Amino acid sequence: MTTKLTLTMDKSVIERAKKYAKREERSLSNLVENYLKALTYEKKDKKEDEELSPIVKSLKGSFKAPKDFDYKKELMKRLEEKYL
Numbered sequence: 753m754t755t756k757l758t759l760t761m762d763k764s765v766i767e768r769a770k771k772y773a774k775r776e777e778r779s780l781s782n783l784v785e786n787y788l789k790a791l792t793y794e795k796k797d798k799k800e801d802e803e804l805s806p807i808v809k810s811l812k813g814s815f816k817a818p819k820d821f822d823y824k825k826e827l828m829k830r831l832e833e834k835y836l
């Protein structure tokens with residue numbers, strides 16, 4: 753079931769987001785929904801690990817980031833550099 757959501761944000765952000773969505777051939781609603789899904793995702797059980805390929809499983813845990821590393825912030829920075 754879908755429900756309408758009204759958001760208020762800076763006009764320039766909306767315009768850039770619309771351009772990005774168009775380039776990616778996706779709707780703005782789809783982008784926002786998928787972002788919110790990723791942001792609020794909670795792993796329910798270990799079943800997710802079973803779906804990983806052997807290569808990915810072997811790499812899992814091999815990188816140790818600094819405790820203050822904010823991957824979401826870094827990802828957004830890289831996306832902005834690439835697309836905006």
